[in-house]
Amino acid sequence: MEARIEFEEVAPGATLVNRSYAVEDLAHEVASIPTTAWRDLPYSSEWSQVKLVQDRIARTDVEQLESVRRIVETLTKSPMDVTLTLLRPGGWTKTHRDISGGGVFGVVRFHIPIVTPPGAEMKVSGQTLVPTAGELWILDTTYRHAVYNKGTADRIHLIVDVAKEDLPPELIPVRGLRYRAHAAWFVLVAALTLAGRAIRRPRGTAQAVQRAVRLRVGRKSALSDLEAP
Numbered sequence: 001m002e003a004r005i006e007f008e009e010v011a012p013g014a015t016l017v018n019r020s021y022a023v024e025d026l027a028h029e030v031a032s033i034p035t036t037a038w039r040d041l042p043y044s045s046e047w048s049q050v051k052l053v054q055d056r057i058a059r060t061d062v063e064q065l066e067s068v069r070r071i072v073e074t075l076t077k078s079p080m081d082v083t084l085t086l087l088r089p090g091g092w093t094k095t096h097r098d099i100s101g102g103g104v105f106g107v108v109r110f111h112i113p114i115v116t117p118p119g120a121e122m123k124v125s126g127q128t129l130v131p132t133a134g135e136l137w138i139l140d141t142t143y144r145h146a147v148y149n150k151g152t153a154d155r156i157h158l159i160v161d162v163a164k165e166d167l168p169p170e171l172i173p174v175r176g177l178r179y180r181a182h183a184a185w186f187v188l189v190a191a192l193t194l195a196g197r198a199i200r201r202p203r204g205t206a207q208a209v210q211r212a213v214r215l216r217v218g219r220k221s222a223l224s225d226l227e228a229p
Contacts, residue, residue, distance in 0.1 A: 012124070012125040012143055013141075013145065014122070017135075017137065019074075023112065023113075026071070027115055038050055045092055046090055048088075052065070055081070068084075076160075077166070079160050079166075080162060082158070082159070085156070087147055087155040089153060092147065094146060097145070099190075101161060103175070109138065110162070111138075111158070115154060117153035117154070120148070120155035142186045
């Protein structure tokens with residue numbers, strides 16, 4: 001009988017789930033992905049990704065990994081996005097917030113570390129976290145977060161974005177008044193940030209608003225960085 005799902009909020013925005021996976025086979029499969037399949041990401045150094053599922057559609061130009069499929073099926077039958085991320089030695093992402101994995105927008109973002117060399121760490125809400133390979137985490141990206149790889153080997157994570165309505169209730173952590181206050185604050189700060197940007201970059205602001213609507217209403221992938229305090 002499977003253990004009852006429990007959640008531990010390790011830091012505001014970072015929740016550890018009492019479920020883990022054997023990821024050795026997945027690590028071998030990821031190692032076989034050609035280097036040309038990885039796409040570099042902004043807001044960072046030495047950080048890249050491979051999208052396996054985007055907007056609920058499996059990509060046909062990237063080999064679908066059997067180990068990934070098995071893990072995803074334990075979470076949902078209808079993922080919005082499935083992504084492999086790779087942070088090379090010396091790599092980092094800037095401290096930021098974004099809407100793409102935000103509970104405010106009805107999205108639950110799962111992180112499963114696949115390869116976590118010494119020196120690889122996440123910082124969420126000012127707290128340093130060192131996930132272990134195979135753990136299951138929920139990261140709400142409306143909180144300030146960053147990733148660093150101070151080690152000598154690649155750091156690789158599997159990220160699965162799921163709309164709340166496509167998750168079984170037991171995989172949705174219950175949020176209290178503190179989270180509701182954070183959500184209201186984030187919406188206010190996002191609105192003020194976008195209003196300030198509208199004067200300097202009207203076209204970019206319009207695109208950011210469109211991405212937010214696509215995510216919240218259309219349940220389509222959205223990456224919109226917000227440099228909020």
